Amino acid sequence: xxxxxxxxxxxxxxxxxGRPLPNAIxxxxxxxxxLGIRPCDxxxxxxxxHGCVSKILARYNETGSILPGAIGGSKPRVTTPNVVKHIRxxxxxxxxxxxxxxxxxxxxxxxxxxxxxxxxxSISRILRNxxxxxxxxxxxxxxxxxxxQPALPYNHIYQYPYPNPMSPGxxxxxxxxxxxxxxxxxxxxxxxxxxxxxxxxxSVSNILGIRTFMEQTGTIAGTDSxxxxxxxxxxxxxxxxxxxxxxxxxxxxxxxxxxxxxxxQPASSLSSVSSFVPACAYPxxxxxxxxxxxxxxxxxxxxxxxxQGSPLAHHGPSVTVRGGDIAAPMTFKHPVREVVNRKAAxxxxxxxxxxxxxxxxxxxxxxx
DNA sequence: AGCGTTACGGTTGAT
DNA sequence: GCATCAACCGTAACG
Numbered sequence: 001x002x003x004x005x006x007x008x009x010x011x012x013x014x015x016x017x018g019r020p021l022p023n024a025i026x027x028x029x030x031x032x033x034x035l036g037i038r039p040c041d042x043x044x045x046x047x048x049x050h051g052c053v054s055k056i057l058a059r060y061n062e063t064g065s066i067l068p069g070a071i072g073g074s075k076p077r078v079t080t081p082n083v084v085k086h087i088r089x090x091x092x093x094x095x096x097x098x099x100x101x102x103x104x105x106x107x108x109x110x111x112x113x114x115x116x117x118x119x120x121x122s123i124s125r126i127l128r129n130x131x132x133x134x135x136x137x138x139x140x141x142x143x144x145x146x147x148x149q150p151a152l153p154y155n156h157i158y159q160y161p162y163p164n165p166m167s168p169g170x171x172x173x174x175x176x177x178x179x180x181x182x183x184x185x186x187x188x189x190x191x192x193x194x195x196x197x198x199x200x201x202x203s204v205s206n207i208l209g210i211r212t213f214m215e216q217t218g219t220i221a222g223t224d225s226x227x228x229x230x231x232x233x234x235x236x237x238x239x240x241x242x243x244x245x246x247x248x249x250x251x252x253x254x255x256x257x258x259x260x261x262x263x264x265q266p267a268s269s270l271s272s273v274s275s276f277v278p279a280c281a282y283p284x285x286x287x288x289x290x291x292x293x294x295x296x297x298x299x300x301x302x303x304x305x306x307x308q309g310s311p312l313a314h315h316g317p318s319v320t321v322r323g324g325d326i327a328a329p330m331t332f333k334h335p336v337r338e339v340v341n342r343k344a345a346x347x348x349x350x351x352x353x354x355x356x357x358x359x360x361x362x363x364x365x366x367x368x
Numbered sequence: 369a370g371c372g373t374t375a376c377g378g379t380t381g382a383t
Numbered sequence: 384g385c386a387t388c389a390a391c392c393g394t395a396a397c398g
Binding site: 040 | 371373374380381382
């Protein structure tokens, strides 16, 4: 199955077709951008296609999250049994009613809201297929679902309050948290705080490091060694639509974890950052019907997050790089300095700290 | 050269 | 369990 680990792109970077880049790399992309590094340079350094860098950065700007979107799953049905029941009732009450009228009534009666109301064509189909003879309600409806508040079908994991701040300036945050303290950990279940601090990021040097996560469980056993975790597939999936709260907290599932195996990036230096990522999955609002558009006003009310990361990374000094390969010799074409400000004028200043904020995410999981 | 976009081949996961 | 299928992914390539 997953033997096919990864493929190598034109830049020499490793990726797994169809799967999101590891959070560690996504994070790195955002961090570097916040430092003022141009996207094209980020692409080269991390060996990630520019299209991908562009996408990740764009998403971060608008949602505040570095996490990939929710993969898989199905959209919740809008024509729940409860909705069908109402449609039937309306039809029974007025056999000549038009589908669009039914639609309006569903909204008026708050059976549905604008995000999940069935389309006129869906209503027509229901009338045709399920309610042929209205005379007898066979109802077998169990309506178990609680549609009352359907509005946000998927979980929203939250989103960060502020979108893109480039150097917000402020607080620098604590910088290092050094070692130990949490032990593995995963997230407690509940929400939690968000920790926004990241690992390191202060210097560029770290920046090149790629590795990160080690979270939980085992994974990566030797941390230092990079790699060998036999687990594969897990890493971060932080996505997926989950629904109710109950588990969602886990939207994260396995999260990050091993970035390695599949991706062993050849990076040469690795810092051990442990980073974690913050994150979120997507704007909740945007997933299916729900969305609120750009300004839309819908914002999700709650966010759940998870937070925390457990760093632990140990500092092993060198983590083994495998082979020495290297991928990236510093490729900066231009000295960084040049690069950095290039945008000019921007009042912005110097980026020095990397982002300060991101949201924390958590990971949980434990091996399953 | 840089970067937004998108076709493509791929995976995932709720139904 | 298996099959659907829509959602997402990153790369490569186009503009």
